[in-house]
Amino acid sequence: MLKSHLLFFFAGLGAFNGLALSLYLLWRQPATPAQRWLAALVLMLSIRTGKSVLFYFWPEVSKLVLQVGLTACLLIGPCLIGFVRAWADPQRRHTRKDPLFGWGLLALATGFGVAFPYADHVGLWAGAVWRWIQFGWLACLLVAGGLFVRATRQQDSHDAGDGLARGHVAAVVAGVAVIWLAYFTAGLTSYIVGALSFSLVLYLSAIVALAQRRKRRAAAPYQDRKIAPGEAEAALQSLHTLMAQEHLYKDASLTLARLARRLNMTPARLSQLLNDNHKTAFRQYLVQLRVEAAKGLLSTPDLVSMEQVAEASGFLSMSTFYTSFKKVEGTTPAAWRQMQLRSNADS
Template sequence: MIAAYLLFFFAGIGAFNALALAIGLLLRRPNAPAQRWLALLILALSVRTGKSVLFYFYPELSKLVLQVGLTACLMIGPCLIALVRAWSDPAGQRTRHDARFVAALLVAAIVLGAAFPYSEYPQWWSGAPAWRVVMYGWLACVAAAAVLCRGAFRRAGDAAAADGIGRGQLAAIVAAVAGVWLAYFTAGYTSYIVGPLSFSLALYAGVAVWFAGRRPRAAAVTEPYRDRKIVDDEAQAELQALHRLMDSEALYTDAQLSLAKLARRLNMPPARLSQLLNDNHKTAFKPYLMQLRVDAAKRLLQAPGQVMMEQVAEASGFLSMSTFYSSFKKLEGTTPAAWRQARSAAAADS
C-alpha cells in the first residue's frame, strides 16, 4: 500500500508541478513567443501525464477525462515544432501563422471529440486508429523538431539564446519529449505509469539544468567583426527584424534592456548586433535605445488626459526622472513639460 502511494505521489507530482510551471511561464513578462510555446508544450504534457496517473489508479474514471488526455497528447508534437520555429525566428518573420495552425488543429480535435465522444465510441478512441494517429504523429513531430533544431543551430551564433532558451536547453527539451514518447510507446511492454514517471524525471532534470545554466559564467570572447562587413541584404533583413521586434513588443520599455539581452531575442551574437547598429544604422546601441524611449515619451505626452511626468518616464523605459529629462532635452532641445505645452498650444491654434 505504501509503495502504491509513493508511486502515485512521484508520478502525479510531476504533472502538477508542470501545470504550475506552464502557468508561470504564461504569466511571466516579457512573454516572448518561444516562452509561450514552451508553456503550452508543458501544459499539454502535464494534462497527458496527469490523465495517465488518474487512469492508472482509478480505471473507472470518466471517459471524458480520457478523451481530454488524448486530445492533449495530440497537441504535444505541434507545440514542440512551434517552439523550435519560434526559437529560430524570434522576430516572427516566418512564424506568424503558427498559432493559427495549432489553434485550428485543437478546434478540429475538439469538434471531432464532440461529434464522436469517447463514451459512445470507445472502440475508436481506445483502439488502434486513434492511438496510431496520436502516437505516430507525435513521433513525426519530434523528428521534424530535431531536423529544425539542426538547421537553426547551424544558422545561429554560438552564443545564441532566444527568449532565455539556449541551444543546449532547446536540444534537451526535444530529447525529453522524445523520451516521454518512448516511455508511452513501450508502455505495453512495461507499465502504463512509466510515461508519467519519465515525464517527472525529465521535468526535474530540465529544471536543474536550467538553474545550472543561470549561474554566472566568464565573459565570452567577443567575435571580431571589424574586418567583416555585413552583406547589405542580410543587414536590411536583420534591421527589419530588429524594428519589427521593437514595434511589436516595445522592448525599449524594459529599463534593464541591454545589448546582450536584445541580441538574444534576435538570435544573434551581441558583437554582430553592435556592428549592425553602428555600420548599417549609423548609431550605437545606447543612442538607438534613447531615441526609441524619447519617441515613446513624446507619444505619451501628446495623449489626452495629461499623463504625469513620472508615469511617462516609467512607461517609456527610463530608470529615473533625471535620465528622462536629460535624454529628452538632448534630443529635442527642450524639456518634456515645455515640449508638451508647445504642442498643446499649437493644437489649440489650429
C-alpha cells in the first residue's frame, strides 16, 4: 500500500508541477518563441504523464481522458522540433510560420479524435494510433537532435541563444529522449515508469537550474566591477599581440576558457573585457579575426580554393564561413574575391 501511494505521489506531483511550469514559462516576460515552444512541450508532457497516472491507478478511467493523453503525446515531438528550431533561429528568419504548423497539427489531431473517438474505436487507438504516435515521437526526436547538432556547428549563429544556453537545450532533448524510452519499454518494465521518468527529469532540471542560478548570483559582485581603463588597455594589448603572433583564432576549437588561460585571467574576466572594453562578444571577436584572415588569403594572386581558405582561417564548416563572411562584409567570399581581382586589374 505504501509503495502504491509513493508511486502515485511522485508521478502525480510531477504531472502537476509540469503543468505549473508550463504556465509559468508561458506567462513569463519577455516570452521568446523558444520559451513558448518549451512551455507547449512541457504542457504536452504533463498531460501525457497525467493520463498515465490516472490510467495506472484507475484502469476504468474515461476513454476521453485516454484520448486527450494520446493526442498530447502526438504533439510532444513536433513541440520539441519547434523548440530547437526557435532556439537556433532567434531572429526568426526561417521559423515565423512554425506556430501555424503547430496549431494546424493540433486541429488535425482534434478533428481525428472527433471523427474517431477512443470510446468507439478502442482497437484503433490502442493499436495503430498508439504505434504511429510512438514511432512518430522517435522520428521527431532524431530530427530535433540533428537540428541541434547542426546549429551548434554554426557557432556564430546563436551567440544570443534566444535566452537559453546550449547545454539547456541539449538537456531538454536528452530529457525527452529518456521519457520516450521509458514509455517505449513500458511493456518490459511498468507503465508507470514513463510518468516517473518525467518527474525525475523535471526535478533534476529544476535542481540544476537552481544551482546555476546560485552560481550566477555568487559571481555577480565580481562581474559588476568595472575593469580600470589602464588595466583594460593593457589586457587588450596582450590579447591582440597573442592573436597576431600565434594566430590562435585559426583553431576552430578555440574556447573562451582556453584563451583566458593563455592570458592568465578567468573566462568571466575575459568575457567582461571583450564586452565592456572591446564592445564585442567572444564569438563575434573570433569571427572578425577569421574573416580578416580569409580576406588576406582571398586577396593573394594564388587562387586558393574556398575550402582551403575556410580551413586556414579557422572556420569549422563552409556554411559557417559563408554566413560569417557575408554578415561582416555584406557579400559572399567569392563575390569579394572577384571585386578584388577587378580592382587589381584596373590598377
